[in-house]
Amino acid sequence: MSVSINEKVSFLKAPEAYGGRPVAVQAKETHMSWVFVAGDRVYKLKKPAHSPFLDFRTLVAREHNCREEMRLNRRLAPDVYLGVVPLAVDDKGQLSIGGRGEIVDWLVVMRRLPEELILDQAILHHTIERERSGRLDAVADLLIVFYRSCFPAEITPSAYVEQFAREHAINEAVLCDPRFELDGAEVSDVVVYVWRNIKDGALLKDRVRQGRIVEGHGDLRPEHVCLSDPPVIIDCLEFSRSLRLVDPFDELTFLTLECELLGGGWAGRHILERCSEGLGETPDLELLEFYWSYRACLRARIALVHLLDPHPRTPEKWLPLARRYLQLAKSHRAIMPALRAVP
Numbered sequence: 001m002s003v004s005i006n007e008k009v010s011f012l013k014a015p016e017a018y019g020g021r022p023v024a025v026q027a028k029e030t031h032m033s034w035v036f037v038a039g040d041r042v043y044k045l046k047k048p049a050h051s052p053f054l055d056f057r058t059l060v061a062r063e064h065n066c067r068e069e070m071r072l073n074r075r076l077a078p079d080v081y082l083g084v085v086p087l088a089v090d091d092k093g094q095l096s097i098g099g100r101g102e103i104v105d106w107l108v109v110m111r112r113l114p115e116e117l118i119l120d121q122a123i124l125h126h127t128i129e130r131e132r133s134g135r136l137d138a139v140a141d142l143l144i145v146f147y148r149s150c151f152p153a154e155i156t157p158s159a160y161v162e163q164f165a166r167e168h169a170i171n172e173a174v175l176c177d178p179r180f181e182l183d184g185a186e187v188s189d190v191v192v193y194v195w196r197n198i199k200d201g202a203l204l205k206d207r208v209r210q211g212r213i214v215e216g217h218g219d220l221r222p223e224h225v226c227l228s229d230p231p232v233i234i235d236c237l238e239f240s241r242s243l244r245l246v247d248p249f250d251e252l253t254f255l256t257l258e259c260e261l262l263g264g265g266w267a268g269r270h271i272l273e274r275c276s277e278g279l280g281e282t283p284d285l286e287l288l289e290f291y292w293s294y295r296a297c298l299r300a301r302i303a304l305v306h307l308l309d310p311h312p313r314t315p316e317k318w319l320p321l322a323r324r325y326l327q328l329a330k331s332h333r334a335i336m337p338a339l340r341a342v343p
Contacts, residue, residue, distance in 0.1 A: 001089050003104045008045060008087060011095040012036045018043075018097065029313065031306075032056070032239075037112060043097070044069075044108040045087070054239040063106045069238040070108060076146055076217065077232035082109045113226045113234070120222035123264030128227065133270055135227040140271045142231055144278035147248045150214035155245055157205035160213060163242065164198050167298060174301040175326075180319065182326065190329040194297055197290040207247050207287070218244035220251040221258045222267075248275070249283045253291040257299075260328060289332040296329035 011017055013027050013036065022039035029035075032054070034045045046062045056062050066084045073081045090101035097107065115121055119139075122128040128135065171194075174180075175187045197203070207213060217224075218237025226232045237243050252275055256268030276282055300322040306312045307319065 001093065001102055001104070003089055003095065005048060008095070008105060009034050012043065012045060012087075017095070040112045041082075042110040042112050044110070045105060053243065059103070059105065065239055066106045066108045069236075072236050072238045072244075073234055076142065076236070077226075077234045080111050080113065080232050080234055082111060085109055110234070113228065113232070117227045118223060119225040119227060119259075119267065120262055122227060123222060123259060123262045123267060128264075128267065130266055130270075133267075135229075135231065136267055136270045137274055138229070139225055139227065139231045139233070140274035140278065142233065143248075143252075143271070143275055147214060147216070147275070147279060150216065152211035153213045153215055153245045155208060155213055157201075157208040160208045160245075161198060161201040161204050163245075164204065164294065168194055168198060168294065171297040171301045174304050175297065175322075177304070180304055180307070180322070182323065186326055186330070190293060190297060190326060193332075194290065194294050197286075197294075203284060203287045203290065212247050212249075213245055214248065215241065215244050216246040216248060216251050218246060218251075220255045222255065222262060222264075225255075247291070248279065249281075249288060250291045250295070253288050254295045257292055257295050257328060261324065293329045293332045296325045296332075300325035300329070 009027070012034070013025055015022050015025055015038070018025070018038045018041070020039055026037040027034060028037070032047055032049050034047065036043045036045070044066075046056050046065055048057045048062070050057055054065070056065060063084070070081045070084055085098045085107050086103040087095060087097060087105040087107055088099045088101040089095050089104050090099070094101075095104075116125070116127065119128075168191075172191050175182060175191060176184075217233060218240075219235060220233070224233055224235045226234065249272070252268075252272040256265060256272055259265050259268030303318045303322040303325065306317075307315060312318065
């Protein structure tokens with residue numbers, strides 16, 4: 001029986017769809033999913049999306065992705081990802097979660113996390129302070145254990161550099177698109193700086209030769225870090241292993257960039273510096289500066305791409321956000337001076 005995505009979303013927005021009958025259901029749409037917060041549980045429905053990195057147009061593909069999301073995220077959030085359940089429809093056309101009938105989709109089920117403990121909210125509401133950084137230490141310690149447990153990825157130095165070159169070519173094309181009317185000189189300065197490091201490639205190739213590239217989280221942002229006791233980190237980039245093959249210090253620099261965007265760069269630097277100590281490595285600052293600017297360009301591009309959708313969500317948000325990322329990209333030389341003091 002054919003059931004549209006709109007019918008599924010409409011059903012999952014209703015409190016009576018869930019056991020325990022939550023008072024209300026909060027529905028959030030993301031680029032690739034619908035997320036439904038129902039009481040102490042969160043249910044995630046994949047959209048039948050298609051892009052160069054993923055293809056969720058079939059039921060089999062969506063089930064596989066749901067199971068991969070659970071498997072991979074249990075590495076850093078073992079008790080948050082509770083399982084994968086079917087969304088079924090009976091012969092009367094009635095949908096149910098985990099019920100009998102034809103399976104028409106799959107849902108990832110998660111334990112709801114306290115919103116006030118998510119790092120982005122803690123930064124925005126000033127509920128975490130420099131002087132009381134024990135929760136950040138715990139996040140860093142979780143990441144240290146995680147990265148130490150990861151085996152070096154099977155990737156060649158040239159393939160690692162080529163991955164940056166491929167993505168940055170797309171960054172350049174989007175950032176230079178005249179429809180967005182960005183400052184041409186500002187874009188050029190940042191784009192050229194990133195290209196210079198990619199074309200030289202020595203620092204990046206050294207990271208591969210040193211065995212530093214691992215299958216990491218892939219999307220380490222403040223909104224994915226929960227300062228609970230113990231802390232957990234959710235929403236890894238589950239749909240592409242190649243994009244999860246990262247340098248831990250690329251991810252940690254990315255986290256710092258995203259914290260800086262929120263006005264809490266000090267929190268990201270604190271985690272990065274403790275990880276540097278715990279992993280016994282002080283990376284070359286030139287490498288970190290490259291990761292910073294590359295990630296800022298990538299995030300600016302992702303913001304702008306939303307505006308190319310026929311019906312973009314919150315269209316007023318994306319251009320100012322892209323400009324903010326470009327401003328941050330230019331600040332790469334001043335991002336982490338404290339790291340110089342780490343032995």
